[in-house]
Amino acid sequence: MIRVLIVEDDPMVASINKRYVESIEGFSVVGIAANGEEALKLIKNKDIDLIILDIYMPRIDGISFLKKIRQNNITTDVILVTAAKETDSFDQSMALGAVDYLVKPFEYERFKKALENYKKRHKILSGKDVVRQEDIDKITWADSSEKEKSTPKGLHIKTLNRVRDYMCKRSGVLVSADEISKALSITKVTVRRYLEYLASIGEIEIEVEYGAVGRPTNMYRFIK
Missing domain, CATH: 1.10.10.10 (Winged helix-like DNA-binding domain superfamily/Winged helix DNA-binding domain)
Known part of the structure; x- marks a missing residue:
């Protein structure tokens, strides 16, 4: 089971994101934090695989939080969520090791795809001391043999x-x-x-x- 921490200052959005996460097999939300300070306390006391992190929050914003955990050698994976579309925040988050970036308002399918891609990555890398080239290629390249499920005719x-x-x-x-x-x-x-x-x-x-x-x-x- 992939353990997830949601960091979101809007309680309603946090609740929806929790339902989204737990609707996908293999994921469990182990905590919700309203800001970066709460998240720092939780991450020190809980075993967390993935953080779904909002950028704009009070006290410690998402980018500052991400910098802090990296400075403390915390390598937990992060998916950034933001209403902003600025290039700077995207570049910073990628440089700090975010595995994906969602821009609000995102659709359920995009959220689901982000988590399913992460699950694939987690399965490949989990517990491995040595990563082979073929493992890296599975993560970084699209698998041409894997086709997206198309919406049936007549459904939008x-x-x-x-x-x-x-x-x-x-x-x-x-x-x-x-x-x-x-x-x-x-x-x-x-x-x-x-x-x-x-x-x-x-x-x-x-x-x-x-x-x-x-x-x-x-x-x-x-x-x-």
Whole structure:
């Protein structure tokens, strides 16, 4: 299990990021820090593999935090998250060893890809005293034999991500297609198509609810 620390000063964003992380197999959030000072204390007391680090925070910002841990020879991997698009912060984070860089607002798929890429890297390097060239190539080069799953015909990636994000935010709670339709202003028929696709790839599960009268209703739950 890859142990993750989330460093984010917005409690709502931190909660969403936690759900995102734990929706991906092989990851567990072991701590949440609201600023760099809290994160420094946590990293000294917990065994952490990966830090998801916001750049703009009070007290100690993300770049300063990253500098501090590197100065203390803490080599924990870091994925930077920021609303800024400045070249300077990107260059600094890469120079300090960040393994990826996410610009808000990012979609769930991009977040998921960042963690899956990291999991691949972690699996290859974990516990190895000697790294071979082929190991490095697997991390640094795109594997041409590995093809991205394409969105089925008739489904649009932006709508899919809206439905997925809505379900993720209500992880563990049964919701109806009608509820999602009203919340996202998408027709119920369209919502059902996206839910059926997410169920087919194992991201959500379906439960049938039988009322006293009328037809049974399908209820949907996001799978962590």
